[in-house]
Amino acid sequence: MSTQSQAAINGHKQMKKTFNLKKFVQTTVHYLALILLAMIIIYPIYFALSYTFMTPQEVNTATPQFLPESFYLENIKEVLATTPILRFILNSFIISIAVMIGEIITGSLAAYAFAFVQFKGRNVIFALFLTTLMVPSEVTLIPRYLMMGAFGWMDTYQGLIVPHLATVFGIFLLRQFFMQLPKELMEAARMDGAGHGRIFLTIVLPLSRPAIGTLGVYSFLNTWNQYLWPLLMTNSEEMRPVQIGITMLQDEEFMSWNLVLAGVSIALLPSLLLLIFGLKQLVAGITAGAVKQ
Amino acid sequence: MAKDQKVMQSIPVLSSSKTKMKHKPKHLRIDQIAGYGFIMPTVILLSMFVFYPFFQSIYLSFFMTDPLGNVVKFVGFQNYVELFTDKEFLNSLKITFLFTVFTVPTGIFIALILAVLTNNKSKGMRGFQFIFALPIAMSVGTSSIIWLLLFNPTAGVLNYLLNVVGVESIQWLTNPDWALLSISIMTIWMGLGLDFIILLAGLQAIPDDLYESAKIDGAGSLTIFTKITIPLLSPTIFFVLIISVINALQAFGQFNVLTGGGPMKSTNVFVFSLYQEAFVNFQFGLGSTRAFVLFVIIVLLTWIQFKVGEKKVHYQ
Numbered sequence: 001m002s003t004q005s006q007a008a009i010n011g012h013k014q015m016k017k018t019f020n021l022k023k024f025v026q027t028t029v030h031y032l033a034l035i036l037l038a039m040i041i042i043y044p045i046y047f048a049l050s051y052t053f054m055t056p057q058e059v060n061t062a063t064p065q066f067l068p069e070s071f072y073l074e075n076i077k078e079v080l081a082t083t084p085i086l087r088f089i090l091n092s093f094i095i096s097i098a099v100m101i102g103e104i105i106t107g108s109l110a111a112y113a114f115a116f117v118q119f120k121g122r123n124v125i126f127a128l129f130l131t132t133l134m135v136p137s138e139v140t141l142i143p144r145y146l147m148m149g150a151f152g153w154m155d156t157y158q159g160l161i162v163p164h165l166a167t168v169f170g171i172f173l174l175r176q177f178f179m180q181l182p183k184e185l186m187e188a189a190r191m192d193g194a195g196h197g198r199i200f201l202t203i204v205l206p207l208s209r210p211a212i213g214t215l216g217v218y219s220f221l222n223t224w225n226q227y228l229w230p231l232l233m234t235n236s237e238e239m240r241p242v243q244i245g246i247t248m249l250q251d252e253e254f255m256s257w258n259l260v261l262a263g264v265s266i267a268l269l270p271s272l273l274l275l276i277f278g279l280k281q282l283v284a285g286i287t288a289g290a291v292k293q
Numbered sequence: 294m295a296k297d298q299k300v301m302q303s304i305p306v307l308s309s310s311k312t313k314m315k316h317k318p319k320h321l322r323i324d325q326i327a328g329y330g331f332i333m334p335t336v337i338l339l340s341m342f343v344f345y346p347f348f349q350s351i352y353l354s355f356f357m358t359d360p361l362g363n364v365v366k367f368v369g370f371q372n373y374v375e376l377f378t379d380k381e382f383l384n385s386l387k388i389t390f391l392f393t394v395f396t397v398p399t400g401i402f403i404a405l406i407l408a409v410l411t412n413n414k415s416k417g418m419r420g421f422q423f424i425f426a427l428p429i430a431m432s433v434g435t436s437s438i439i440w441l442l443l444f445n446p447t448a449g450v451l452n453y454l455l456n457v458v459g460v461e462s463i464q465w466l467t468n469p470d471w472a473l474l475s476i477s478i479m480t481i482w483m484g485l486g487l488d489f490i491i492l493l494a495g496l497q498a499i500p501d502d503l504y505e506s507a508k509i510d511g512a513g514s515l516t517i518f519t520k521i522t523i524p525l526l527s528p529t530i531f532f533v534l535i536i537s538v539i540n541a542l543q544a545f546g547q548f549n550v551l552t553g554g555g556p557m558k559s560t561n562v563f564v565f566s567l568y569q570e571a572f573v574n575f576q577f578g579l580g581s582t583r584a585f586v587l588f589v590i591i592v593l594l595t596w597i598q599f600k601v602g603e604k605k606v607h608y609q
Contacts, residue, residue, distance in 0.1 A: 027415075034410055038424045041485065044439045045427060047450065064450040110335040118321075119328025129335070132343045134595060136543050138564050139588040140346035142353065142571050142580050146362040147346065166338035196327040225432030227546040228564075232572060243434030247550050250438050257442055264435050271430040279426060286487065287494040 048268065051261040052076065059258045075262035084237055085263050088245035089270070091157075095230075095241055096223040098161045103219045104212055107170030112200050114171065115178040116186065129168045137229070145232055159233045160241070164223065170215045173285060177211035178204060210284070217278035218285040224271055242267045347588075353581035360575040372582040381558065382566065382583070388473060389563040393541040395477035396484065401533055403481065404488030409522070412496040422493065429486030433546030440479040441466075441551055469559035472552050476560055479547055484540065488533050495529030496522070535598050539591055563587060 051059060052075055053068040079085055113119070114126050144163060153159035181204065189199050205212070227243050234240045240248070246267050250260050275282070354373070357366040376382050407425045411418050428436075443449050444465035452462040465475040499522065507517050523530075545564040548554060554561040554569065561569075567587070571580030 034421050042424050048439050064453050106334045109331040113328045113331035117324050117328040119325050139584045142577050143346035143349035163342040166335040227433045243432050247434050264438055267435050275430040283490050286490050
């Protein structure tokens with residue numbers, strides 16, 4: 001006991017001298033842990049990107065390679081030439097942009113009504129809307145699928161777009177933002193005789209660009225990454241969005257790893273770019289319901 | 294909600310003050326028209342693609358259907374009886390439960406570590422935050438293909454690393470004992486970005502002066518973590534828990550690409566069995582029964598989590 005406490009006292013005395021060293025060790029361990037974790041988490045993405053630029057010989061060695069020897073572009077050229085991947089990407093862009101615009105229009109209109117217009121049954125309707133957040137899309141999948149068949153919308157853009165044009169999440173997000181806008185502006189516009197349409201278009205929408213940006217990034221990425229609905233809705237190759245098209249490429253036996261991964265990298269590019277430029281908006285959207293302020 | 298009330302009342306035109314009785318009818322009528330007009334597109338879309346299919350799904354679950362989805366015969370609760378005596382379905386419930394247990398706590402734990410490690414203003418933290426958020430950009434389609442190659446038994450990097458440290462290769466996706474675990478590993482990775490972003494935002498919302506005063510009082514980092522960080526973060530963790538469990542119950546894409554429910558049905562999770570029943574066997578009635586059970590499970594879970602959460606979660 002006494003030696004221990006003696007040691008503790010000695011340690012305490014030395015604290016001042018060794019303080020910087022301790023901090024240095026702590027910082028180093030902290031960063032080493034972060035670097036290790038970052039390498040593990042980024043590896044699957046790095047793997048796809050690096051194999052994209054490897055020659056078939058590099059890929060076919062017994063041990064997995066970690067760095068391409070040169071900036072080999074043939075895989076990308078070949079995947080673009082031999083598969084309809086550009087068509088898949090075009091489809092995904094058409095669908096994602098249409099859904100994004102639709103969600104922004106329907107969402108901002110409804111959010112305006114719920115935030116600023118006093119109409120009968122408003123709270124009941126809003127509550128009813130919110131209950132749909134508890135209905136996962138799989139629950140309504142079968143009737144929606146049968147409905148698309150009845151409409152003749154199988155394998156069409158409208159079948160992939162129209163069912164997703166309104167989201168309660170979007171309404172909720174925009175309504176929260178609208179309610180924080182300065183009321184004086186709207187009062188002044190009212191005094192000038194502006195109606196709801198004009199207030200919506202000239203005051204609320206321009207002031208809400210951050211929230212609309214958030215909804216836009218969020219809904220684009222969600223639509224781009226969809227899997228089950230487009231899997232059910234598309235039969236022909238030319239209607240497939242990229243997520244479905246890419247998994248079908250992998251099924252084809254003759255495809256080598258570097259070609260499949262070249263396709264994956266091309267499919268990843270838009271979402272990665274969106275993440276780089278829109279991470280802030282995305283975070284704002286995700287955390288809208290999560291963190292109490 | 295009290296805040297909404299305030300906003301509404303502070304817009305004079307919208308509040309029905311008695312001194313303005315003369316204008317009230319006119320404003321009200323305009324408001325009625327504008328209100329319903331503005332929500333109309335959403336009402337139509339939600340009615341068509343959420344409310345109607347929801348009730349139609351319940352309706353279908355009481356019927357036998359032909360392969361085109363037409364109702365053939367009313368069978369009452371027979372579909373439900375069949376479902377709960379079907380060993381395969383009970384097995385798929387068990388698998389879904391295991392999948393949730395494997396993925397949710399581990400995912401939240403790892404994301405919490407990442408969030409705590411990057412929640413400071415040291416050099417390079419923004420870079421690390423970006424890397425840890427990266428998996429959110431990954432779709433289930435592309436992630437599944439990448440992991441399919443990582444899991445490859447002969448040329449995949451996972452077995453290569455195992456062999457380097459002297460461990461025998463694992464048949465990640467073809468061994469029934471491993472397949473669900475393998476998909477769980479991949480799913481945890483895919484979900485890390487979302488969990489990390491939410492937890493980091495929760496950490497950043499905790500005021501710095503709380504940490505400062507705790508440090509002045511001589512609290513160590515572990516004490517600060519257990520006595521300040523965790524209690525104040527608990528609403529956020531609770532939120533992540535709810536969405537992660539619901540996400541796990543809805544998992545489908547990785548199972549479709551990586552294992553197709555196999556080997557030996559060992560990865561036949563809930564939505565995959567729904568998909569099989571409805572879109573491979575064309576049993577829309579039986580499929581709808583599964584859909585309704587999924588809905589009930591999710592509503593119950595949400596309710597239980599809120600009830601438990603209300604008591605245990607520390608709100609500011």
